[in-house]
Amino acid sequence: MLVVRLTPKGGRDAIDGIETLADGRAVLKARVRAAPTEGEANEALCRLIAKAVGVPPRDVALAAGATARIKRLTISGDGPALIAALEKMCVTR
Numbered sequence: 001m002l003v004v005r006l007t008p009k010g011g012r013d014a015i016d017g018i019e020t021l022a023d024g025r026a027v028l029k030a031r032v033r034a035a036p037t038e039g040e041a042n043e044a045l046c047r048l049i050a051k052a053v054g055v056p057p058r059d060v061a062l063a064a065g066a067t068a069r070i071k072r073l074t075i076s077g078d079g080p081a082l083i084a085a086l087e088k089m090c091v092t093r
Contacts, residue, residue: 001072001074002049002073002075002086003072004027004030004072005029006030006031006041007031008034009034009036010033013031015028015049015052016029030048032048036067045073046073047060049075052085053075053086060073061076
């Protein structure tokens with residue numbers, strides 16, 4: 001499970017690193033150009049994460065938070081490879 005804080009209509013599609021929330025949870029910060037209407041921003045987020053970790057977009061699914069800023073995503077694929085891709089993504093941001 002990947003927890004993401006999404007900013008829709010953020011001007012560009014990008015991953016902005018890790019953020020610590022007020023309750024101490026660490027989340028991945030992301031922004032997309034898409035508006036939060038009709039699930040467009042959620043779809044853009046899934047495509048962005050899929051590209052970043054190297055899986056097809058169909059392998060990234062929104063598990064919770066469809067209308068909230070904090071989203072939970074599930075990613076299907078090879079566990080160790082996904083972990084390595086996520087770690088690399090977070091270090092380079």
